[in-house]
Amino acid sequence: GDSVTQMEGPVTLSEEAFLTINCTYTATGYPSLFWYVQYPGEGLQLLLKATKADDKGSNKGFEATYRKETTSFHLEKGSVQVSDSAVYFCALRDGGFKTIFGAGTRLFVKA
Amino acid sequence: IAGITQAPTSQILAAGRRMTLRCTQDMRHNAMYWYRQDLGLGLRLIHYSNTAGTTGKGEVPDGYSVSRANTDDFPLTLASAVPSQTSVYFCASSDSGSAWADTQYFGPGTRLTVL
Numbered sequence: 001g002d003s004v005t006q007m008e009g010p011v012t013l014s015e016e017a018f019l020t021i022n023c024t025y026t027a028t029g030y031p032s033l034f035w036y037v038q039y040p041g042e043g044l045q046l047l048l049k050a051t052k053a054d055d056k057g058s059n060k061g062f063e064a065t066y067r068k069e070t071t072s073f074h075l076e077k078g079s080v081q082v083s084d085s086a087v088y089f090c091a092l093r094d095g096g097f098k099t100i101f102g103a104g105t106r107l108f109v110k111a
Numbered sequence: 112i113a114g115i116t117q118a119p120t121s122q123i124l125a126a127g128r129r130m131t132l133r134c135t136q137d138m139r140h141n142a143m144y145w146y147r148q149d150l151g152l153g154l155r156l157i158h159y160s161n162t163a164g165t166t167g168k169g170e171v172p173d174g175y176s177v178s179r180a181n182t183d184d185f186p187l188t189l190a191s192a193v194p195s196q197t198s199v200y201f202c203a204s205s206d207s208g209s210a211w212a213d214t215q216y217f218g219p220g221t222r223l224t225v226l
Binding site: 032 | 115151152153154156159169201203211212213214215216217218219220
């Protein structure tokens with residue numbers, strides 16, 4: 001079945017450092033890919049998404065490119081801030097009702 | 112715009128008791144979902160509803176039931192709570208249950224502890 005694997009955390013960075021959170025997927029079809037972010041004490045919210053191969057999703061300085069050849073959707077940000085501290089979830093949706101979530105990666109950003 | 116509201120915010124419950132978690136959305140979304148979030152496991156789908164009057168089972172439905180009498184409300188019931196149902200529960204909605212690029216909108220969650 002479909003699945004999402006993302007790097008284990010926590011990831012701890014200093015402010016202004018470069019961020020990469022790896023995400024790979026397996027899917028039988030051509031899924032849409034998502035990154036959701038969960039700030040402390042809140043529900044998940046969409047950060048960005050991409051719906052087809054080579055698409056780049058971007059928002060709030062975060063980017064991820066849909067790489068079909070490597071089945072990956074890595075999240076990057078050039079300069080993280082303390083306010084980016086959160087849990088990040090990679091997810092896919094391959095038609096139908098179900099979204100498959102990764103286990104989540106916790107990011108801590110130190111001032 | 113409130114989006115999705117959930118109640119209660121948190122609850123401590125004795126094993127064997129019945130509990131209903133409430134979820135209401137004001138976005139007129141067709142599809143609604145219940146997830147549980149457990150450390151290291153991400154989110155797992157419990158039940159879903161593509162439209163009012165229909166429901167379906169997700170990945171971990173045992174011990175839970177849902178109903179969808181109207182568009183806005185999607186309550187989750189634990190008929191007889193057990194300690195393994197201790198978790199954080201999130202309700203979510205999306206415009207369409209079948210669109211492959213659908214974005215889901217999440218409520219703030221209910222933290223449930225079963226003793």
